[in-house]
Structures are given as structure tokens and as C-alpha cells.
Amino acid sequence: MKKVVVGLSGGVDSSVAAAMLHNQGYDVIGLTLWLMKGKGQCCSEGMIDAASICEQLGIPHEIVDIRDVFQANIVDYLVSGYSVGITPLPCSQCNKTVKFGPMVEYAREKLGSNAIATGHYAQIRYDDITGRYQLLRAVDRNKDQSYFLYDLSQDLLGSSIFPLGELNKTDTRRIAAEYGLTTADKPESQDLCLVESNGSMRAFLDKYLAPKPGDIVDTTGKVLGQHDGVHHYTIGQRKGLGIAAAEPLYVIELDAVNNKVIVGDSEARRRHRTKGTDSECTVNRVNWVSIAEPATPIRAEVQIRYRSQPVPVTVIPLENDRVRLVFDEPQFSITPGQAAVWYEGEKVLGGGIIEQFS
Numbered sequence: 203m204k205k206v207v208v209g210l211s212g213g214v215d216s217s218v219a220a221a222m223l224h225n226q227g228y229d230v231i232g233l234t235l236w237l238m239k240g241k242g243q244c245c246s247e248g249m250i251d252a253a254s255i256c257e258q259l260g261i262p263h264e265i266v267d268i269r270d271v272f273q274a275n276i277v278d279y280l281v282s283g284y285s286v287g288i289t290p291l292p293c294s295q296c297n298k299t300v301k302f303g304p305m306v307e308y309a310r311e312k313l314g315s316n317a318i319a320t321g322h323y324a325q326i327r328y329d330d331i332t333g334r335y336q337l338l339r340a341v342d343r344n345k346d347q348s349y350f351l352y353d354l355s356q357d358l359l360g361s362s363i364f365p366l367g368e369l370n371k372t373d374t375r376r377i378a379a380e381y382g383l384t385t386a387d388k389p390e391s392q393d394l395c396l397v398e399s400n401g402s403m404r405a406f407l408d409k410y411l412a413p414k415p416g417d418i419v420d421t422t423g424k425v426l427g428q429h430d431g432v433h434h435y436t437i438g439q440r441k442g443l444g445i446a447a448a449e450p451l452y453v454i455e456l457d458a459v460n461n462k463v464i465v466g467d468s469e470a471r472r473r474h475r476t477k478g479t480d481s482e483c484t485v486n487r488v489n490w491v492s493i494a495e496p497a498t499p500i501r502a503e504v505q506i507r508y509r510s511q512p513v514p515v516t517v518i519p520l521e522n523d524r525v526r527l528v529f530d531e532p533q534f535s536i537t538p539g540q541a542a543v544w545y546e547g548e549k550v551l552g553g554g555i556i557e558q559f560s
């Protein structure tokens with residue numbers, strides 16, 4: 203019987219992944235990574251729900267305390283990004299360095315298994331011709347998580363199973379109900395795990411960043427009010443600025459170097475947004491997934507945010523794991539710190555992190 207270690211967060215998706223594999227005759231071991239303190243999945247609450255699923259399926263449950271790995275790789279990374287006015291997206295890094303890496307290592311070393319499974323919505327296919335594991339979008343496009351998985355190595359992809367990749371979320375809920383799983387009716391997580399477990403991004407950041415008062419200014423530099431730290435603001439924010447003005451004001455820029463929050467009316471906002479609009483950008487820490495790094499430019503479709511529409515692009519390989527993306531049409535709000543992931547149809551070709559432009 204093939205042994206597989208299933209990553210259990212205590213949510214419905216991973217519960218169904220474990221139940222399906224168990225039902226198919228796999229020797230399933232549940233593994234929960236203890237990532238942080240607080241409320242919700244990845245915390246003690248998630249461990250209890252995961253344990254209850256293992257009890258129900260009659261399978262062993264392991265808990266691995268890697269709070270220090272999560273702190274060093276995700277919390278510190280996020281906090282340092284916010285402190286310099288960028289909004290990093292930690293999920294792809296979390297998948298690679300916090301979830302899949304440690305899970306595969308633990309499964310191999312401690313549990314004698316070469317296979318792990320998760321409740322991610324994505325698909326993996328082995329290509330006989332190139333000898334590479336390919337990462338594909340999920341059948342349920344609305345749930346597709348391939349964007350967050352672009353950074354997985356060939357070794358990690360080759361060791362992973364995504365039992366939900368061909369299901370729609372409604373199928374998952376139906377299967378959970380059919381199996382009578384205790385997590386069947388658990389609501390979806392709506393936000394970044396750190397936001398859910400701390401109540402808000404502000405509450406999370408306040409634990410790590412001291413208040414740093416400064417000026418709120420308009421686009422001409424005129425001081426309109428005071429703020430208590432640029433990390434408390436996001437671009438586009440309208441509420442909570444504490445400034446009385448004839449027209450609604452929006453945050454249009456965060457200048458961490460000079461400790462200023464720059465605000466403007468909707469017209470200033472519209473003008474300013476075109477600043478992040480460009481026909482190209484560079485990307486670093488690139489991982490080539492379904493194909494080896496090409497020697498010459500390739501055509502693809504790229505997503506520069508999780509929910510953005512894929513748009514046509516030319517991907518030009520550069521040295522040191524970087525690429526230049528040249529969009530067919532200029533793109534709005536290209537955001538340094540977010541992932542750019544390029545596809546050919548359903549196939550993830552590669553991805554990386556958008557660099558700060560000068």
C-alpha cells in the first residue's frame with residue numbers, strides 16, 4: 203500500500219484530499235504544520251479540527267512545530283516589506299519554504315514516505331518527452347491556485363499529489379458531506395492567514411512595527427494632516443485618513459524613505475495610477491516550472507496579480523534568474539513585491555517576483 207502524507211490545515215479542502223486518498227486505498231498519514239499563534243487555520247484551532255478528521259478516518263496524525271521557520275521566512279519578510287512601503291505577497295514563498303519543503307523532508311526522513319498531498323486546486327502532469335513535471339491550472343478556474351505554486355521545484359512537484367485539481371469546489375463540499383466529515387460545513391478562509399489570525403493587517407503589523415509619526419501631504423507637498431506610520435496605509439485607501447476635505451481623498455503613494463503619505467482627489471489618483479503603468483517590468487527570483495529556462499525570448503500570457511486576467515507578453519530571459527516582461531499592451535498598477543506568473547494555456551511556464559522600478 204502506498205504511503206502518503208497529507209497536509210491537514212483543519213479546513214474542508216485538505217480533509218477531502220485525505221478522505222479521497224484513504225478511500226482509494228492509500229496508507230494516509232495526516233500532518234499539520236504548526237505555523238503561528240492566534241486564531242484560525244495554521245494555529246491551535248486548525249490542529250484540533252485536523253486531529254478530529256484523523257480520528258474520523260482512523261489514520262495517524264503528526265504535528266510539526268515550525269513556528270520559527272514561519273517567523274523567519276514569512277513574518278519577517280512581510281514586516282520588512284511593509285516597513286519600506288511595499289506590499290509583498292508571501293503565499294508562494296510560504297508554499298515553497300514553509301509548507302512543501304518541510305513536509306517533503308519530514309515525510310521522507312521521519313515517515314518513510316516519498317509522497318505528500320495537499321488540498322490545493324492545481325494539477326501536476328509528468329511530461330515523458332522533456333522529463334519534467336508540469337504544473338497546470340485547476341479545472342475549477344475560480345479556485346485555481348497555480349499562481350501561488352509557481353515556485354515549487356521539480357523535486358517538490360514530483361513528490362506531490364493534488365487530489366482536488368480536477369474537482370469543482372461544489373464537488374469538494376458534496377464529497378465532504380457524503381463522507382460526513384466533521385469539517386464539511388467549515389467556512390472558506392477569506393483572507394491572508396496572517397490577517398485572519400490577527401484580526402487585521404494593521405493589528406498584525408502593530409505587533410512588529412513601532413508607530414512612526416509623519417506628514418500626510420498632497421501632490422504639491424502641502425501638509426494636510428498627520429499619520430502614525432506609513433505601514434498603516436495602503437494605496438487606494440479612502441477611509442480613516444482623518445482629513446476634512448471638500449472631495450474624497452485617496453492614498454496615492456507611500457513614501458517610506460521620507461515617511462510621507464501622499465493623498466489626492468480622484469483626478470490626482472487617476473493621473474498617479476498611470477505611474478505604475480508600463481509596457482515592461484523586470485522580475486527576479488525566477489523559477490521555470492513546466493519548461494527548462496529558454497535560451498531565447500518566448501511568448502506567453504502573464505498574470506501580475508492573483509486575480510488579474512492573463513495578458514499577452516514576451517518573456518526575455520536575463521542573467522541571474524531574472525527576466526524582462528514586455529507586455530503587448532501597457533499594464534496598470536504593476537506592483538513590486540507581487541508575483542508575476544506566465545502561462546501557456548493551462549500550463550505554468552514560470553514565475554518570479556516583480557522588482558522595484560526606479
Ligand SMILES: Nc1ncnc2c1ncn2[C@@H]1O[C@H](COP(=O)(O)OP(=O)(O)OP(=O)(O)O)[C@@H](O)[C@H]1O
Pocket residue numbers: 208209210211212213214215216217233234235236237243244301319320321322390391
Ligand atoms: N498548517 C498546515 N499544515 C499542513 N498543511 C497545510 C497547512 N496549511 C495549509 N496546508 C495545505 O495547503 C493546502 C492549501 O492551503 P490554503 O491555506 O490555501 O487553504 P485552503 O485552500 O483553504 O484549504 P483547506 O480548506 O484545506 O484549509 C491545504 O489544503 C493543506 O493541504
